[in-house]
Amino acid sequence: MVSSKGNLVVAQSGGPTVAINSSLVGVVHEALEQDAIAGIYGAQYGIHGVLHENLIDMRRVPADVLMGLRRTPAAALGTIRHKLTGADCERILDVFRAHGIRYFFHIGGNDSMDTTHRVHQMALAVNYELFVIGIPKTVDNDLVGTDHCPGYGSAARFVAMAIRDTGFDTEAMTLSSPVKIMEIMGRNAGWLTASTVLGREGTGSAPHLVYVPGRPVASETLLAEVEACHKRLGRVVIALSEGARDLEGETLGSALQPKEVDAFGHRMKGGAADGVARLITEELGLKTRVDKPNYLQRSFMACASSVDLEEAYLVARAAVRAAMAGESDKMIPLVRASSAPYQCGTGIVALSQVANRERKLPDVYVDRVTGEITPAFVAYAGPLIGEPLVPYARLTAHCVEPA
């Protein structure tokens, strides 16, 4: 157990999610119950707020505002992407000393876990008593050491709902514009793109093709797959990772994209979706439409997963309790006990095993030959999006022409 009373700092880091405020509130709620914790401070804009001593007194935040934050997207404290320098580490410790900070909670992804780990090491080196715990957060779901990441389940729910709805839209427009591409977040991680299959309602429903970064394909392969699907169904809805690549490691579809520079001499950068849309239009003559929900994937509160929000809160409370028990240099992972029925708790893992590592979509979840996302993935990710989607109605089964 910890010996002395001290102050706490919590920071939010990296890309916002709809669940990251639930983790913030979890830290505050648990800290309010701990006698060893005096001041509870929130750092504005992540580690930037520590470096610049922009700290908010979270004890002054009314209870109803804290409750409201659990249904408020993005990072209420503000966030930042910032790679620590050596001077930063020293400055952080100076600030911690000045404010009597003994507990540091960092909500973030693998970069943030590296920052957290380094702060711990620095404190250890100068013999400053500090308990630092990482709280996982990323819609990319690519942190190692945890079954899944808070933030991911809600983003997965959004993309599942979005691909289903745009799929119905495409089906209605089959005769006019039969191909739809939805570009999904995840430069290297295929988890979110794969999650679109959770929007499927039986055979023939969207997404029909899924392209994740972990399965590079030749343009010719993609075109053959699109053409085959169009022949079979008359329409094609594609879930395309923004980081989908061809066999040369280039962005999928970029070969046909213009290589010209803009008026300022900068090389143009097109997303995967625009390039693939162009490819399909030019090579197959099929009118192709693109959806890029972009930042809505991580911020659309109306599609939050109840499971995700609750777990984001729980890992944060567990993080504070771990620090109270004397733990440091750790992350609180989610540990799944069972998928059916879904049961999940928290664990503890060394930050050194998490920092700067990426968990790729494993082979058991994606067929590298066909690109099909496997039933094992559905069993894994299905419970994370919360309540099952309400099924839609179809006339198909009743398509009987009059006598």
Added chain:
Amino acid sequence: MVSSKGNLVVAQSGGPTVAINSSLVGVVHEALEQDAIAGIYGAQYGIHGVLHENLIDMRRVPADVLMGLRRTPAAALGTIRHKLTGADCERILDVFRAHGIRYFFHIGGNDSMDTTHRVHQMALAVNYELFVIGIPKTVDNDLVGTDHCPGYGSAARFVAMAIRDTGFDTEAMTLSSPVKIMEIMGRNAGWLTASTVLGREGTGSAPHLVYVPGRPVASETLLAEVEACHKRLGRVVIALSEGARDLEGETLGSALQPKEVDAFGHRMKGGAADGVARLITEELGLKTRVDKPNYLQRSFMACASSVDLEEAYLVARAAVRAAMAGESDKMIPLVRASSAPYQCGTGIVALSQVANRERKLPDVYVDRVTGEITPAFVAYAGPLIGEPLVPYARLTAHCVEPA
């Protein structure tokens, strides 16, 4: 009143919405109660289904499927954009004769109302007894003769929610990427883009700038407005119509877009958002992110407006009753009795007054100098998105640094 028993055809036309199936079900439900109506047929893919005799027997559709369709997005019958030829009109009448069709209901926008009007004229010319009624539908809200259009309220609710959420996301990332652009549907109509202001929560909240096609601005004006907002708030969230234009009538921001052609010699076509993002990045040095929810705006069922779904159903039932009363060549508009409290009924208007006309966002709803969307617009559009958005929580008011 109509004299003889006959069959009915209903068709869905143009871009899908989340409410168009409610109108389909409204037609079927009302028709089922009318003794003068024998067969109830749905045309597959709009007027294409009439031309090709692809008709579905809607009497065979189970009641629970009809109920489910009221919560299913896009057009269950399928839809199409098709400009009628003279030969088409003759063919339509031949099909109607062959199937004993006396009632034709066409759910669509201003193009569809033109089609409907022409079918009526053709029937009149050859003395074929036919009752045709148009049922309004468009997310663009640009039909004349009606207070607003079914489909619009739900799309407005989606963009209001989307801009609010991406606004919170932007606010959290103020120090990293302070400018966000959301591209909104509507090539000529500014109604949907204006609706983003319904997502505002007090001063300083998104959207900070709104660009509609009806207020062309010079690139310099846009840049000055963005810069001023950034100085004031540190961030800028822009609702940008896909059809936003500069003073020369060109797509806003297109001056900086490369004029190069692609590998096939085709001129590249960029959306307004990409061009404006490039403009802001290059000229102001502010990192700018883009959201393009595109077809989600018209298909995202989770954001359907309860008011919109109900009205889409009501105009359809009223359309059938109008035909029963002997009306033809008419559209059923929504007629607002009051905004506070919101009360709205149906009316009747000649198709000739609706067909091929566009209702632009009037001056009273947008300040042509500042671009600000007026309180009068909020009073108009607010009730159409259904239940008020649940307010989010903010730490801002509690941003007190520790002593």
